[in-house]
Amino acid sequence: MQKEVLLSPKYDFNFIGGDKNSFTFQTVHKLTYEITFKPTFCLFGEDSSFAPYTFEFSIILVDNPADKLPQLDKAILPTIASIFADFFEKAPDTIAIYICDSSDGRQLIRHKKIDTWFYYYKHIFVKIDSQFLQKYGTIYPVSLIIKEYHPFRTQIFDEFLNVVNGYNAGK
Amino acid sequence: METVAKKILTPEERQANVDKFIKRWKEEKAKDEQEARDRFKTPEYQAILKKLREKNAKRGIIIPEV
Numbered sequence: 001m002q003k004e005v006l007l008s009p010k011y012d013f014n015f016i017g018g019d020k021n022s023f024t025f026q027t028v029h030k031l032t033y034e035i036t037f038k039p040t041f042c043l044f045g046e047d048s049s050f051a052p053y054t055f056e057f058s059i060i061l062v063d064n065p066a067d068k069l070p071q072l073d074k075a076i077l078p079t080i081a082s083i084f085a086d087f088f089e090k091a092p093d094t095i096a097i098y099i100c101d102s103s104d105g106r107q108l109i110r111h112k113k114i115d116t117w118f119y120y121y122k123h124i125f126v127k128i129d130s131q132f133l134q135k136y137g138t139i140y141p142v143s144l145i146i147k148e149y150h151p152f153r154t155q156i157f158d159e160f161l162n163v164v165n166g167y168n169a170g171k
Numbered sequence: 172m173e174t175v176a177k178k179i180l181t182p183e184e185r186q187a188n189v190d191k192f193i194k195r196w197k198e199e200k201a202k203d204e205q206e207a208r209d210r211f212k213t214p215e216y217q218a219i220l221k222k223l224r225e226k227n228a229k230r231g232i233i234i235p236e237v
Contacts, residue, residue, distance in 0.1 A: 012230070020203065024219065026227075030235055042196060060207045075232075103197070133189065134190060
């Protein structure tokens, strides 16, 4: 199955760079996506020793000319997975945080998609999932992804869970 | 080694922290998305996309020009 995804068609992408480490690609349905790895202090705080290595991973639909819900496109997930692998190759100590947008109520679908592509790389990366629960009941799934053999794996997971559980005073 | 005792927050304080975090995250996300959409319109960005379409086309993936 892993071989299947690695061999499945994917789009060429380009590293744009910038302060958000952006990548871009276009699909046959004329959609343009940006994948970004934005340095973030939001989660661990500036004082954390993990802060310089922490990036928020985002998938931004930059242009959707038909203004319709994007169609199923089997090449998108392998493309995103390749971009992810490319970024980690450049910065292997990266701690990637992914928060699923809940504004349109599709956060659980997004989370499932991330799980799908992550499955193919589970021998390289390790992921931990949790969620933020907003006051009025909206759930925001949040995942942290690092290299499987990250030397501070246990400490990172502990700190992540502490923060997400809201024990991090003075944020 | 000095041990700093962490204050145990009340459920209300924890909820306030989470709500504050999500609010800030959503504001930043909206700003980032708008920046990306603005960047998309620039000639430099369009030139990158043109090159990508050419690269894809060489592999038989035809991406129509918008």
